[in-house]
Amino acid sequence: MSAKKDANFATQCIHGGQHPDPLTGAVMTPIYQTSTYAQEEPGKNKGYEYARTRNPTRDALQANLAAIEKGDFGVCFSSGLAAMDNVLKLLQPGDEVLASDDLYGGSYRLLTAVFGPFGIKSRFIDMRDPANVEKEISAETKMLWIETPTNPMLNIVDIEALTAIATSKGIMSVVDNTFASPYLQQPLTLGADLVLHSATKYLGGHSDVVMGAVITRSADLAKRLYYLQNAAGAVPGPQDCFLVLRGIKTLHLRVQRACENAREIVKVLQNNNLVANIYYPGLQDHPRHDVAKKQMRDFGAMISFDLKEDTLEAATQVMKNTHYFTLAESLGGVESLIGHPASMTHASVPREQRLSVGLTDSLIRLSVGVEDVEDLVKDLEMALAAAVGAKA
Numbered sequence: 018m019s020a021k022k023d024a025n026f027a028t029q030c031i032h033g034g035q036h037p038d039p040l041t042g043a044v045m046t047p048i049y050q051t052s053t054y055a056q057e058e059p060g061k062n063k064g065y066e067y068a069r070t071r072n073p074t075r076d077a078l079q080a081n082l083a084a085i086e087k088g089d090f091g092v093c094f095s096s097g098l099a100a101m102d103n104v105l106k107l108l109q110p111g112d113e114v115l116a117s118d119d120l121y122g123g124s125y126r127l128l129t130a131v132f133g134p135f136g137i138k139s140r141f142i143d144m145r146d147p148a149n150v151e152k153e154i155s156a157e158t159k160m161l162w163i164e165t166p167t168n169p170m171l172n173i174v175d176i177e178a179l180t181a182i183a184t185s186k187g188i189m190s191v192v193d194n195t196f197a198s199p200y201l202q203q204p205l206t207l208g209a210d211l212v213l214h215s216a217t218k219y220l221g222g223h224s225d226v227v228m229g230a231v232i233t234r235s236a237d238l239a240k241r242l243y244y245l246q247n248a249a250g251a252v253p254g255p256q257d258c259f260l261v262l263r264g265i266k267t268l269h270l271r272v273q274r275a276c277e278n279a280r281e282i283v284k285v286l287q288n289n290n291l292v293a294n295i296y297y298p299g300l301q302d303h304p305r306h307d308v309a310k311k312q313m314r315d316f317g318a319m320i321s322f323d324l325k326e327d328t329l330e331a332a333t334q335v336m337k338n339t340h341y342f343t344l345a346e347s348l349g350g351v352e353s354l355i356g357h358p359a360s361m362t363h364a365s366v367p368r369e370q371r372l373s374v375g376l377t378d379s380l381i382r383l384s385v386g387v388e389d390v391e392d393l394v395k396d397l398e399m400a401l402a403a404a405v406g407a408k409a
């Protein structure tokens with residue numbers, strides 16, 4: 018049964034926006050695998066005409082997404098970048114987006130290479146200091162694009178401080194909440210106009226689906242996004258909507274366990290004398306630890322670290338010798354992943370620029386999953402030991 022508005026997070030994950038199927042009473046929303054719907058007579062139907070416009074499985078997911086982000090409207094798209102593409106279509110040529118300078122690579126590419134030629138300008142700035150953001154806002158700035166924690170450096174920006182600046186200047190604020198998930202932070206409650214997800218990551222949670230979502234409290238923005246969803250057509254299929262709905266039912270359990278595992282992994286890294294720097298917002302000496310503590314329920318399950326022997330070869334030895342940490346892009350699934358940003362996700366960023374933000378040649382990124390942490394610890398310790406062996 019649908020969750021009450023005041024229900025807590027886990028209850029929202031499981032019940033938010035959900036109703037037994039009106040036809041059969043099926044407790045789980047069926048996969049309505051249909052492209053069209055029979056009409057009784059021209060102009061008379063049950064609210065469904067064509068599946069690009071509406072599908073009951075998608076409706077159930079959208080209502081659930083709204084509930085878990087404490088919004089009123091959820092709009093889902095065929096990928097995270099398709100969601101972003103539609104959000105950017107809210108702008109006009111001549112408008113400017115101010116985005117964080119440590120941004121998901123695909124978001125950077127969409128802003129610069131796709132929307133740039135259509136006359137939408139983007140500038141990339143350090144958002145860690147709110148005063149810097151305020152200073153950079155120009156007459157053309159129409160949107161703040163915020164990501165926190167960032168990838169792969171795990172920087173934290175103060176959502177409440179930035180959305181307050183945006184609101185005072187009449188600028189739309191968007192938070193890409195992919196890395197945190199709504200279990201850890203709910204940007205709409207901190208003043209954001211729009212929250213965006215790559216549902217491919219924590220929301221789906223099982224590395225078996227690609228999807229994106231936008232959530233808002235604004236009826237006006239929702240109306241424009243539903244219009245674009247139908248008019249531009251980047252909609253997810255009903256099977257994928259079902260998978261994400263199913264994934265969200267355990268979101269709170271998965272993220273909670275992943276955060277606990279991550280804390281243990283950080284301890285292992287701290288005690289290993291091959292490791293140089295550890296990037297994880299839960300560390301007391303993380304430069305924005307206090308902001309993370311204020312706006313997040315826990316510190317997430319993404320960890321980056323680099324090696325004292327700062328070479329690709331040393332990092333490769335670690336990545337080649339893990340058994341449970343699979344070498345792969347993406348994040349947020351039940352299984353642990355290991356990746357090398359310099360050669361994988363951030364290969365297109367010039368080396369000097371990479372180094373200037375701390376993204377060294379040996380930087381390794383972990384997406385900690387929900388396996389037994391003892392096995393993950395052993396796995397990582399063995400891989401690090403193998404890296405020493407190879408050097409000797």
Ligand SMILES: *Cc1c(COP(=O)(O)O)cnc(C)c1O
Binds near residue numbers: 096121124168228
């Ligand atoms: C993966 C990701 C995206 C893009 O989502 P897709 O579903 O891959 O299109 C956007 N932002 C962040 C932070 C991501 O990690």
